[in-house]
Amino acid sequence: MSNHYITDDDEADDLPGYQKIDRYDPQLIDNLSAHYKDILTQLGEDPEREGLLKTPERVAKAMLYLTHGYKLDAKAILTSALFKEDYSQMVIVKDIEVYSMCEHHMLPFFGKAHIAYIPNGHVVGLSKIPRVVDIYSRRLQVQERLTNEIRDCIQETLKPIGVGVVMECRHLCMCMRGVQKQNSVTTTSAFTGGFLQEKTRAEFLNLISSKLS
Numbered sequence: 001m002s003n004h005y006i007t008d009d010d011e012a013d014d015l016p017g018y019q020k021i022d023r024y025d026p027q028l029i030d031n032l033s034a035h036y037k038d039i040l041t042q043l044g045e046d047p048e049r050e051g052l053l054k055t056p057e058r059v060a061k062a063m064l065y066l067t068h069g070y071k072l073d074a075k076a077i078l079t080s081a082l083f084k085e086d087y088s089q090m091v092i093v094k095d096i097e098v099y100s101m102c103e104h105h106m107l108p109f110f111g112k113a114h115i116a117y118i119p120n121g122h123v124v125g126l127s128k129i130p131r132v133v134d135i136y137s138r139r140l141q142v143q144e145r146l147t148n149e150i151r152d153c154i155q156e157t158l159k160p161i162g163v164g165v166v167m168e169c170r171h172l173c174m175c176m177r178g179v180q181k182q183n184s185v186t187t188t189s190a191f192t193g194g195f196l197q198e199k200t201r202a203e204f205l206n207l208i209s210s211k212l213s
C-alpha cells in the first residue's frame, strides 16, 4: 500500500499502513485544489480574494484527511495487537467519538460508538478498537454500513465468541439543511454470536447506558 494518510499521530509510523499527514502527494493536492478553485467560482465566489487564496488547498487537504480511511487496513491493525489471554467475559469500549461523512451529501455525521466483544482465547490491544472505528469512519459512509463494517472486522479478525456494536450519531444533512431536525439522533446496532442472545445483548446495552461515577 502507498500514500496512506493520517493525522500527526506520534504512533503513526509504527502502525501497519499508517503514514504521517505531511506526506500527502503534492500532485494530488494540486489536482484537488484546482477543482475546488473551480467550485468556488461556480458558487459565485472570487477565489482570488485574500481570504480564499489558500482555501482550495486547505479544502483539498481536509477532504483527504476526512477520507483517509480508504487507504488503511483495519484488519491488519487489529491483527498487530492480539494477545493470548484466558479472559472470557465481555470487554466493552464505550463512548468512542465518531466523525464521518454521509455519502449522499458529503456532510458530516458524528457521535459515539460503543463496542463490545467476548474473547475466545485472544484479547486485542484496547486502542486498536477506536482505530478500527476511525478507519471505517474516515470514508464516505452511511451509518448502517459503518456499523456493520466495524462488527465484521472485529468478528473476522479476533474470532471472538461475539461482537456488539452500537452507534449514536447526528447527521448534519438532517440538521443544517433538508428536514432541519436539530436534535434527532440515529441509533444503529450490529451483533454476532453471543450478542444474538437476549441476555448478553441486554447486559451490553445496560453497561453502555450506565454512567461512570
Ligand SMILES: Nc1nc2c(ncn2[C@@H]2O[C@H](COP(=O)(O)OP(=O)(O)OP(=O)(O)O)[C@@H](O)[C@H]2O)c(=O)[nH]1
Residues within 6 Å of the ligand: 102, 103, 104, 141, 142, 143, 144, 171, 173, 174, 177, 178, 179
Ligand atoms: N439510511 C441512511 N440514510 C442516510 C444517512 N445519511 C444520510 N441519509 C439520508 O439519505 C437520504 C438521501 O435521500 P434523497 O431524497 O436522495 O436526498 P435529499 O433530497 O437531499 O433528501 P433530504 O435530506 O430529505 O432533503 C436522506 O433521507 C438522508 O437523510 C445514513 O447514514 N443512513
Ligand SMILES: [Zn+2]
Residues within 6 Å of the ligand: 102, 103, 104, 105, 106, 107, 171, 173, 174
Ligand atoms: Zn446526508
